[in-house]
Amino acid sequence: MNLAYKNMMGQTFTRLRVEYRVANKGERIRWHCVCDCGAVLDVDGASLRRGQESCGCLARERAAESMRKTMTKHGHTRSARGDADSPTYQTWNAMRNRCYNSKWHAFKDYGGRGIAICDRWRGEHGFENFLADMGERPQGKTLDRKDVNGNYEKDNCKWSTAIEQRNNRRDSHV
Numbered sequence: 017m018n019l020a021y022k023n024m025m026g027q028t029f030t031r032l033r034v035e036y037r038v039a040n041k042g043e044r045i046r047w048h049c050v051c052d053c054g055a056v057l058d059v060d061g062a063s064l065r066r067g068q069e070s071c072g073c074l075a076r077e078r079a080a081e082s083m084r085k086t087m088t089k090h091g092h093t094r095s096a097r098g099d100a101d102s103p104t105y106q107t108w109n110a111m112r113n114r115c116y117n118s119k120w121h122a123f124k125d126y127g128g129r130g131i132a133i134c135d136r137w138r139g140e141h142g143f144e145n146f147l148a149d150m151g152e153r154p155q156g157k158t159l160d161r162k163d164v165n166g167n168y169e170k171d172n173c174k175w176s177t178a179i180e181q182r183n184n185r186r187d188s189h190v
Contacts, residue, residue, distance in 0.1 A: 021045045024061055030069035032059065092143065104153040108137070108146050111159060111168055131161075134169035150175070160184055 024034045024047055031052040038046045044060040051057070055071035069075075092105035101109070114126035115133050137146045149170040153159070160176035161168060164186050176184070 021061065024064060027064075029064045029067075031074055032064065032068065032070060034064070092147070102152075103155075104147060104150075105143060107153050107159050108143050112138075112142075115168065129165075131165075132167045134167060136170070137168065 023037075025036055027034050029049075032049040033052075035048045035050055038048045038058050040046065041060065044062065046058045046060050047064065049057055049059050049064075049071075051071040051073060053071065053073040055073065057071050059068055092102040100106075111133060113120040114122050115131055116127055117123060118127070120127075133142075136142070136149070150159070150173060154175050157175040157177055158181060159168075160174055160181050162172050162174060162184075164184060166172040
């Protein structure tokens with residue numbers, strides 16, 4: 017049986033470059049392709065014409081990108097690859113634990129004493145608002161409350177060095 021076919025040799029379909037025709041699989045014409053990522057595969061011509069774009073790497077990249085966008089709104093939280101949270105996000109999260117997680121080791125000194133976080137820094141956009149108000153955590157500094165008995169809010173917080181933090185403890189205010 018002599019099948020007429022469209023010669024695809026040398027054509028590129030998104031990431032797949034057609035190198036040469038390979039043996040037919042039944043009545044389908046198959047083409048040896050090289051993907052931009054380096055993978056080599058044989059693809060039937062109908063699949064190429066219908067829109068096969070890569071060896072599968074493009075779909076995986078798109079899925080990972082979609083996951084990354086879903087998991088992070090601001091680029092500071094753990095990504096789909098498992099990177100660590102940013103120092104600023106870690107600080108914000110620790111602040112929340114100190115105030116609202118009764119199992120947190122320092123809860124008694126914060127939430128247990130009635131220290132709270134302003135509404136702006138809580139809820140769905142809490143971190144984004146915290147970041148807008150405080151900026152990125154500078155290297156070598158941590159979040160400090162100016163009034164050690166006051167709440168976590170923009171006017172009562174600043175980034176401080178360890179020495180500034182030590183000098184601003186409850187036991188140093190007589």
